[in-house]
Amino acid sequence: MNAETIRLEAYKAMSLDDRELLRISAANDMLEERFNDLNGREADTSVVTLSQNVLALEMADRTKLTVAEALEALQALGVSMDEHAKDGQVVKIRGVGQFAGVVRESQGGKIVGRTKTPAGKRIARKTTAKRSGGILG
């Protein structure tokens, strides 16, 4: 499969809610980029980045693709994760680092046993308070 096909397959595998979140997120990213261009400096994007990364991990959990394919798809969607995930390897979301899971080949290479470190929980709570929604909301 080429990158474009993989990206489309990953997109198909997402729930309607996640697809909608991705649509909103992508549009807001482009608006933010434009704001930064006009403003001449970068806005504080930490909350937006966290939201995108959590969304990506949720997607990896749900997709039927292998880890390698899921990671490639996630990267194509603008999310960076560890590239060479293998059986038993702990996968962390780069840029946040607090969300992790273990890759299990026996379960089709899916990321299982997802955990959050206390630091991750603190950030999640902070995000929830700031945006009056859940981790994704």
Place this chain on the structure above:
Amino acid sequence: MTNGNDPTVEITFRRTPVFDLDCALYGISDKDLELLYKNLATDPHLGTTDDGVNFEYSFNSHAVSYVMYMDRQGLILLMRGLRPPADIPKSKGILAKLGMAVTWAAKIKGLLM
């Protein structure tokens, strides 16, 4: 692209990578897209809106969502997504997130004033 009613207003179409995925997912051809752009260039307010920024336009049995804002380049229509009405999620949390676009559009407008 210019608005047929007012040649002084420049209309620029931008689209997110996710919009391209939607077009591929729902089989929207280049010809369909051309017609969509033509319709919106003629009247950017064809869609319905609650906040003046996020618009929803019914096109070819699909709901097209776009963000409209003013920029130094003129009027920008940012194509956000496209899906059949049946695939529109009803979650209130998602609808609430649309407010972010309003915030960014206001910030951009604020820079230009």
